[in-house]
Amino acid sequence: MAGDVLRARRFPQDALDYYMYAMRRGGKEVPLLNKMGITELGLGHSQRARTYFKEVIKLKKKDAEGWNNLGAVEYVMGEESNAIFDYKRAIKLDKKGASFHSNLATAYLEDKNWSGARREYAIALRLDPEIFDRSNSLGVTARMLTTDDHARFCYELARIFAVRGDDVQMLHYLTMASEGGFDVLEAMSHDQVMEHLRKDPRVLLLVHNARALRTGRASVENVPGALPPLSSQPEVQHE
Incomplete structure (x- = not known):
């Protein structure tokens, strides 16, 4: 909780210290690793974030958020095909994850797959009509709302x-x-x-x-x- 507060107040390095402290003292690994990965992603440390997210899906193969977050970091690293694969895995595990559909749509947009992007954005909006009106920076789900275009x-x-x-x-x-x-x-x-x-x-x-x-x-x-x-x-x- 202290880590979440620090991340909300834009102290990401301090937040990481608290997440690691929690990990060392028996905190739940999967949600903490997801939060650590998202914090590192926000700092621009893509490789570190990817390491955390890969550890998540290693520990829990059916963690939809872990697959989505791995897709997000691979999207940032310019690996659109890998990101699309990961987002699809996340959706397969949780079809009601609006952020997962939105992220897949964004990856499709980068890949010039207009019809696929429209379909997935429409699904995201149906699942969560306010998805594009708020941020999700404090959760354990990365949501990519911007592209180069x-x-x-x-x-x-x-x-x-x-x-x-x-x-x-x-x-x-x-x-x-x-x-x-x-x-x-x-x-x-x-x-x-x-x-x-x-x-x-x-x-x-x-x-x-x-x-x-x-x-x-x-x-x-x-x-x-x-x-x-x-x-x-x-x-x-x-x-």
Whole structure:
């Protein structure tokens, strides 16, 4: 418990000391090794984290979290095929693990397997509708929510929410995708699910705003489609 508190307060090295102290005095090995591995992963010590997670599945072959965490560290190390294998093992052991499906989807996204990524993200959202709205840093399950192509990740989530009829979340993730540099309008032109939104004024506006944020000089004329001009406002006089 002391280790968890220290990790929550961003003292990972101290947290590791407490986890090791607990291990030496008969603490439960599997959850402690998972926590130690996640702490090392957060510190950027991928090889150490991998050693801990491999020890977990050696001690308990059917530990779904151990397989998931091993997949997470292998994903970080650029071993997508190994990560996909590990995530699938985790899901086989626990089909209701929303984080496992989310992680598999992220690995698929990196592997350009768009359909697989959409399927797994949809499952993750069905199992846990709030999975992308909170962190999970204090548990024993690593959840990889970012990729090198994070903007594409956001677009895929927007697509899923569009299918679900959730316009608020769809527009939220489209905004994040566009602000991340992803060409939302171009992607929509080749996407049967999203194509009808290509001329939606809300989408055009968020694209315009995202370009303005990125460049500082975007104009309405640069955005495909017509946007109504902003009404002129009288100048406010300050006394």
